[in-house]
Amino acid sequence: MTAIAVDQELVDAAIELARTRTPGREWSGAAALRLDDGSIVTGIAPVALNGAVQLCHETGAICEAFKRDRRVVASVCVLLADQGRGYWIVAPCGVCQERLFAYGPRVEVGVPEAADHRRWRSLPLSELQPHWFARVFPEDGWGYPAAE
Structure with a gap:
C-alpha cells in the first residue's frame, strides 16, 4: 500500500472543526484522519471536569474509523496558537501513537x-x-x- 501523506485538506478539516466547534475558546484544537477509502473523519476532545479522564482529539475519529471498519492511513492534530491567530500542528501523543499503530507502522502523521x-x-x-x-x-x- 502506498503511503498517503498528511496534506492541506486534512489540516484544513481539523482547523475547520476547531474553529466551528469551539469558537472564541482560549484553548481549542481538533484532529482529522484520512481513511483508506479517501474519506476524512474528524474528532475533538470533550471537556471533562476531571482532567485525568480527558481524551485526545484523535480518539473520536479513531473510534469512527473502527466503527466504519476502515483503516487509518494519515492523521493530524492541530491546536490554537499565536494568541488565536493560527493553529500549530502537533505530533500524536504516545497514547495516540499506540492507537494509530493498530493500523500499521506506515500510517502517516503530521x-x-x-x-x-x-x-x-x-x-x-x-x-x-x-x-x-x-x-x-x-x-x-x-x-x-x-x-x-
Missing part, C-alpha cells in the same frame, strides 16, 4: 517543523517511533492485518 509549528511534514509512525515496543512481534500478529 509533525511540526521546528522553526514554525504552523508548518508540518508528514512522517510514517515507524520514523516517529523507531523503537516501538511491538516491533518484536510479527507484523501479521499485531493489530490490523498488514496493508497490501
